[in-house]
Amino acid sequence: MIKPNMNYADLKDSYLFYNIAQKTKAYIEEHPGANLHRLGIGDVSLPLCDEVIKALHEAVDEQASAENFHGYMPECGAPFLRETIAKHYEKFGVSLSPDEVFVSSGASDELGDILDLFDRDGSTLVIEPAYPAYVDANIIEGRRILHLPSSEKDGFLPGPSADFVADLIYICSPNNPTGAVYDRPALKRWVDFAKEHGSLIIFDAAYEAFIEDESLPHSIFEIEGARSCAIEICSLSKTAGFTGTRLGYTVIPKDLSYCGMNLNDMWVRNRTTKTNGISYILQKGGAAVFTEEGQRQIKKNISFYKENAKIIMKALDEVGIWYTGGKNAPYIWLKCPDNMGSWEFFDYLLNEIQVVGTPGEGFGACGEGFFRFSTFGSREDTEKAAALIVDLLK
Numbered sequence: 001m002i003k004p005n006m007n008y009a010d011l012k013d014s015y016l017f018y019n020i021a022q023k024t025k026a027y028i029e030e031h032p033g034a035n036l037h038r039l040g041i042g043d044v045s046l047p048l049c050d051e052v053i054k055a056l057h058e059a060v061d062e063q064a065s066a067e068n069f070h071g072y073m074p075e076c077g078a079p080f081l082r083e084t085i086a087k088h089y090e091k092f093g094v095s096l097s098p099d100e101v102f103v104s105s106g107a108s109d110e111l112g113d114i115l116d117l118f119d120r121d122g123s124t125l126v127i128e129p130a131y132p133a134y135v136d137a138n139i140i141e142g143r144r145i146l147h148l149p150s151s152e153k154d155g156f157l158p159g160p161s162a163d164f165v166a167d168l169i170y171i172c173s174p175n176n177p178t179g180a181v182y183d184r185p186a187l188k189r190w191v192d193f194a195k196e197h198g199s200l201i202i203f204d205a206a207y208e209a210f211i212e213d214e215s216l217p218h219s220i221f222e223i224e225g226a227r228s229c230a231i232e233i234c235s236l237s238k239t240a241g242f243t244g245t246r247l248g249y250t251v252i253p254k255d256l257s258y259c260g261m262n263l264n265d266m267w268v269r270n271r272t273t274k275t276n277g278i279s280y281i282l283q284k285g286g287a288a289v290f291t292e293e294g295q296r297q298i299k300k301n302i303s304f305y306k307e308n309a310k311i312i313m314k315a316l317d318e319v320g321i322w323y324t325g326g327k328n329a330p331y332i333w334l335k336c337p338d339n340m341g342s343w344e345f346f347d348y349l350l351n352e353i354q355v356v357g358t359p360g361e362g363f364g365a366c367g368e369g370f371f372r373f374s375t376f377g378s379r380e381d382t383e384k385a386a387a388l389i390v391d392l393l394k
Contacts, residue, residue, distance in 0.1 A: 007142045016132070016362030020346070027350055036350075037385035039312070039373040040358040042176075044241045046304060048285075049297035052240060055288035059281040070280035075271040077103025077249070081283045084290045085249050094221045096251060102267060103278050103286070106248040107206045107235035112137035114202060114231060114250065116270050117263055118168060125166035127158060129177055129363035129370070131204070134170045143168075149366045152335065155324055156180045160193035169194060171220070172204040174211060177363045177372040178333040179325015181216050187223045194229040200256070201230040206248075209239040209302055211328045219251075227253040231263070238330060238376075240289045240298045247278065247286045305330050308375040308382040315386035319393040332373040333360070337393055345371050353388035 062068035082098040156178040203220040232251040236242035256263040309326040323334035336345040342359035360367030
């Protein structure tokens with residue numbers, strides 16, 4: 001008799017976005033014609049930039065002729081894209097060889113798949129509030145999970161603690177949902193901690209392109225010693241609007257060896273066993289992101305979202321609400337006013353001013369009493385929502 005993976009029974013219902021959808025649906029049914037202002041969206045609203053579209057069209061045309069047709073691509077990524085990404089890291093002062101870069105279908109997929117490299121009897125540290133997939137992927141694997149709490153007191157950027165030692169450590173910076181960003185000294189403490197305890201950091205850099213403060217690191221590998229204790233996972237979803245196009249990359253240094261096993265070699269074996277690679281068309285589009293013109297165009301799009309952030313932050317400043325994020329991240333994490341709970345504040349905004357955000361409780365217990373606004377919405381929604389928030393809470 002087949003025995004299923006019983007760890008699935010330990011997963012909590014993913015009720016956060018389901019509940020949001022149900023509540024907004026019910027409101028619209030009760031108020032036909034109501035115009036909701038959506039600041040909870042985690043998807044981008046601007047289209048792919050012209051340089052990427054041009055490259056995608058060229059790649060499609062190439063597929064139409066026998067001379068230029070591309071079938072199966074290398075499982076770990078096309079050499080032209082791996083080389084392009086490695087060169088991109090030079091801007092951060094990071095030296096990578098192309099075969100330390102693995103092209104993926106996106107960070108969300110990779111954050112779970114990467115667990116194949118590690119023994120299921122190990123433990124995992126998750127800093128909360130956290131992107132829910134960190135927890136769920138490890139529950140499915142059957143790992144013991146340690147939840148390191150963060151709070152307003154530490155700016156939602158806790159440091160390592162001897163009370164929370166685990167084999168794997170998830171760090172997301174800039175953070176989803178809080179928008180908080182670790183500086184170099186703080187990341188160095190985490191790197192030193194990981195090396196001291198034989199841990200490995202899984203560094204989620206999906207939002208690094210939103211960092212505008214030059215003193216803040218874009219990559220964990222800007223920190224001395226990280227090559228021997230970290231893997232970095234990145235995405236073009238928010239960097240370049242690839243949410244519907246699905247493309248990302250993972251950096252696994254060749255320095256990472258444990259018990260006589262090299263993680264880079266293991267991941268090559270994993271990818272060549274479990275995947276047939278990412279399509280040529282998508283990789284051609286991805287390479288266009290890193291051209292000089294591609295970078296100029298995506299930075300223009302990011303500036304649009306950053307302007308949305310300024311609009312929201314100005315409104316929160318005006319009504320005296322504490323928040324973090326926004327400047328170097330696409331998310332703003334705020335403290336609910338008047339000691340409201342996360343869902344209580346959600347209902348208040350929805351019913352009073354038709355503004356939709358994301359309750360912090362959905363990102364773990366530490367998120368209760370906090371709320372996330374996204375800057376990925378339209379300018380019209382953002383400006384209208386900001387004005388309504390000021391009128392409601394001032």
